[in-house]
Amino acid sequence: MNDATIRARDAGVAALLERVRRAVAAQPASAMNAVDLSIARRTSASNSDLATIFATRASSVGMRVTRCASDALHTTVAAIMRAHADTSTPNQTLRTVVAIRDASLAQRMRDCLSSCPATLARDDDADGLFDCDVGITDVDCAIADSGSLVISTIGRMRNAWITPPIHLAIVFESQILADLVDLFEIRNECTTAASTTIITGPSKTADIEGVLVTGVHGPAYVEIVLVADESKHVADAHALIR
Amino acid sequence: MNELIAPTLPYDMMPRARAAIADVHLQQFVGRATHLKDEQRKSVFGADFGHDDYELLRSVAATTKQQALDQLDVLLEQFIERAQAHGSIVHAAVDAAQACAIALSIAAQHEAKYAVKATRCVKSKSMLTEEIGLVDALTRAGIETVETDLGEFILQIDNDAPSHIVTPMIHKDRAAAARSFVRVLGSRYTEDPEELTAIARAHMRGLYRHAHIGVSGANFLLAEEGTAVICTNEGNFDLSVGGPPVHIMFVGIEKLLRGARDLAPFLKLLARSGTGQPLTVYTSFVNGPRRAGESNGPKELHIVLVDAGRTGILGSSKRELLRCIRCGACLNACPVYRKVGGHSYGSVYSGPIGAVLTPELNRGAARAEGLANYPDLPRASSLCGACLEACPVKIDIPKFLLHARAELRTRTLSPASESRALRLWRWLAQRPMLFRLAIRASRLHARMLGQNDGRHAWISNAPGPAAGWTQSRDLGIASAQPFRAWFVQHAAERDAPPKEAAR
């Protein structure tokens, strides 16, 4: 891009700002009073069982939640993988990409895959993503109120959770925030990472005569493994959120 | 651009409205879908917030967005600075032509940077890009641009146009989709929505992999963080932005919010108002292009801030219109929209918000074109107020319809005969004796003309201004004694002194 184009672009932006300034000044500001945004909150952190709320709400938007103890993570993931492999062509192996920010968890998952009907795909091959059957991720945090997952591109390959038809997300109970309002009250990746996505259900459309169909562009299946974490992951997970 | 949303001007609404009313399928689809969405909206807000808190939440959103508009200059400047700090390239466009030209110039530089000419583009749903006619502009420049939202895609291959902000193919049935899939994609004929979706999915995966440019809009811009927020249910935004090396985002300047701290109420309201969901399936936050070490995501992220009539609205008494978050709730609630469908509005924006926004966005340099070109839009409303009740940011659409009608009148864009009759009415109404005489005379006249069934005289073919009335209904004039005469009698009896006292 040459200097002239850049100058023209900046002049355009400056001219827009000037027009907006004049327009703002042309009308008096509204006399509306300051507002308390906390009315938007539906679920609060004082609620003792955020994990159950999260599990219920995530299920109600069409994601599948499997709860397990921390030491049962391997077997739970393996069982889910096997179930999906079985519903596909017999003896099929699932091409799986692991996009997990927590290095030790990532290693555990890669180890786990060796006992699954799965082959491991590279996690830096953008085009290869399209050939994957499963994307396994952890999350930055989760939101109980809406049953949502929050996943950023920090430490994870972008779109690993949306390109393959199956997304398997590992959520530790300590990562669950009460409400969307809380997400924006803490410093978080939504506004710092190159990209962050809040996921609330499998990919959906009702464009054709209002009939609900899942798996349009993104995954038809979102499998959430919700881990009770009295273990060392508590500290790690908190570190991720804060 | 498609004639359906960019018709010959001035636009006469009635031919399309009449056709829509006569179209049994359209009546069924649009009626059913809008009623369903409207019910879902009400029941979800009722269950999730309850009436009072929902009202409060709407007020919070209305105020928050209005306050953002009141300081839009400051927020815009802040956003630009922060977005640039994220590595985004920020452009500004005064109008549609400039916005398209920016896209074309970005595309023209493609070959020099990436050693391949830009010929393929994937586009995620955005009302603004419809407004500026972007797909046509890109296509004319040899860049094949594919709508990736399923509904928009079906409309595109069918040379049709969206008729609803949120559910663009609300007017269309599955058979139409099935036929176009056979014709354009060469797939086998199926009417099953699930199979149709699978066919589209497979087709689009190829496009995402090989596209040179991705295009999208944005639902919100966060000034304090320089972040763009995009809501979809299908996930097509994430795929459109993740693959191609270049992404261009077109955003109207009214999308700014102060920052993430103001965002939560809007996300909660948008999804519930539009489709009854707690949140849209994908709420994506974008802060510039891919970072060092990342293996995918756009290498260049362009944000084109578009004016296209918005500063005109911002500087007018109609600033409130810019609060709109394009949730579609007012369309779903609108009785007229339900009957005439989106294409009858002859514009990208249909329904109640379209009726007030379209003339404003198209005012042109002389600030006069919009209403002259769309004189029917503000009049084609029963002023029932369902739109205001449905609107999550409490835009007083009926009030703005009234304002537009007043402007039509002062600029003699509405029928002169009407104006004369109305002014005569006022003249009479200031003269009570004459006024009552006139009412009595017309009652008498009507009863002579009409067919008397004992209680009413029915007229089925009225002359003059009442002809519009009797075109489709009869006019019943009650035979009962005129109220005033009755009341005089009644009051005399009522107020007569008791008999004893009289004696």
Add this chain to the structure above:
Amino acid sequence: MRVALFTTCLAEALAPRSLQATVLVLEHFGVTPEVPAEQTCCGQPLLSNGLPEEAATLARRMCVIFRAFDAVVTPSGSCCAIVRERFADLFVHGSDDHRDALALAARTFELVEFLETQLRVAVPTTSAPSPECDPSMTCHDACHLRGIHRHGCTAPFLTAFGCRDVRPLPDMAQCCGFGGMFSTQFPEVSSALGQEKLAHVATTGASTLVVSDTGCGAHLAGLAHRQRADNNSAAAFRIISPAEALAHRLGLLAMESIA
């Protein structure tokens, strides 16, 4: 308390019985309404059709005519809502006219609202004088009642008032398509909506449709009459105002038979 009856031009022209009923019902509850002779039209047709300044002259008249009254009651939901919602905005904020308009708005009530929220009337203790006086009914509220938060209030009130058989009207929330001059400017759209409303009424099987606005009532009655002229088997029901329904229930007014 001095109470004025705000008759509305449309009711005087088309629905005299509804006005009679209003007077009788108010008197039944111990209120003696006066009918200021000078009143004509509140200006709604002018305001709704792009002549706000002309509407303001009529609004000013209204403020003067009803100045001496403690309450202004009308059977017409739409006219009531215009006074309440839109009058003040016709004048420069802070002016005397503006203050007067606000004051009038604060004292103006739709009949059912007045009975329910101001008089807080008790449910009649006696049953209806005859079964015909308490027919099966369904209720469509005028859309403008939304603006004064009374939309959907009429049917529950009638039930609470001891009307035996008030049936829910499917899709009551949707406009009947009247909309003032809209009904003559866009007759196709207007009547398509009206027909949908009539079809919903027919599904309830009620013999009586209660409509809380004169214009909406006349529109629906006219459509129904045309329908029956075209097709004898179309469902027949009478269309009355809430005032009439109450007056019937109290035995103050004789019920008319269905055409």
